[in-house]
Amino acid sequence: MAARLNDPLPRLKAAFGDLGWVLPETLAAAPGPEDIYYDVVAQVEMAHWQSQRTVLVGDAAYAVSLMAGQGASLALAGGRALGQVLDGAVDIEAALARFEQGLRPLALENQRAGRRMAKWFVPATPFHAAIRDTSVNIMTWPPLSGLLNRFFSFSSKGFSLSSH
Numbered sequence: 001m002a003a004r005l006n007d008p009l010p011r012l013k014a015a016f017g018d019l020g021w022v023l024p025e026t027l028a029a030a031p032g033p034e035d036i037y038y039d040v041v042a043q044v045e046m047a048h049w050q051s052q053r054t055v056l057v058g059d060a061a062y063a064v065s066l067m068a069g070q071g072a073s074l075a076l077a078g079g080r081a082l083g084q085v086l087d088g089a090v091d092i093e094a095a096l097a098r099f100e101q102g103l104r105p106l107a108l109e110n111q112r113a114g115r116r117m118a119k120w121f122v123p124a125t126p127f128h129a130a131i132r133d134t135s136v137n138i139m140t141w142p143p144l145s146g147l148l149n150r151f152f153s154f155s156s157k158g159f160s161l162s163s164h
């Protein structure tokens with residue numbers, strides 16, 4: 001849930017106003033507090049997603065954050081997986097446990113990826129920022145990006161939920 005601040009703009013200006021580039025202009029043009037989306041970036045780590053016949057899916061169970069860029073996909077995958085385990089299930093609790101066992105490794109892997117990405121989204125030093133920018137520039141260089149696309153075009157390790 002978005003943080004409720006009376007007016008986040010002064011805090012945004014204090015934190016980011018001197019970063020240069022388009023930020024001073026952007027902050028000067030920012031709308032009133034009711035139209036500013038201001039939130040923390042967080043992950044959700046639950047010891048269990050399921051209790052008896054109650055189950056959590058998507059961000060409520062395993063939010064990976066925008067750092068991982070897979071939250072929507074994992075939420076949809078969770079919905080699909082839940083449908084699969086419940087289809088024809090007699091023992092609902094066992095089916096929900098199977099749902100969690102099947103999906104949890106993928107969610108945890110994405111959470112780890114998100115945490116690794118954090119330091120590149122928000123580099124701690126100018127040195128890290130320079131490495132990040134150089135890497136992005138190299139990857140988006142047309143001859144190389146075409147080659148990378150061939151190797152990394154949409155692939156997913158996925159997961160499977162075998163029925164019992």
Ligand SMILES: Cc1cc2nc3c(=O)[nH]c(=O)nc-3n(C[C@H](O)[C@H](O)[C@H](O)COP(=O)(O)OP(=O)(O)OC[C@H]3O[C@@H](n4cnc5c(N)ncnc54)[C@H](O)[C@@H]3O)c2cc1C
Nearest residue numbers: 057058059060063064065066068069070071072073074075
């Ligand atoms: C800034 C940002 C950028 C992101 N970028 C990406 C991206 O590039 N790629 C990606 O895959 N994911 C991204 N995500 C993550 C993605 O948006 C979420 O992982 C995904 O929306 C989770 O889906 P969900 O259905 O679990 O939860 P939500 O989409 O949060 O849906 C939960 C719904 O429940 C409603 N609700 C809450 N409480 C109640 C209540 N008491 N009664 C009734 N309704 C209620 C909420 O209003 C909401 O509509 C991003 C997230 C953010 C915040």
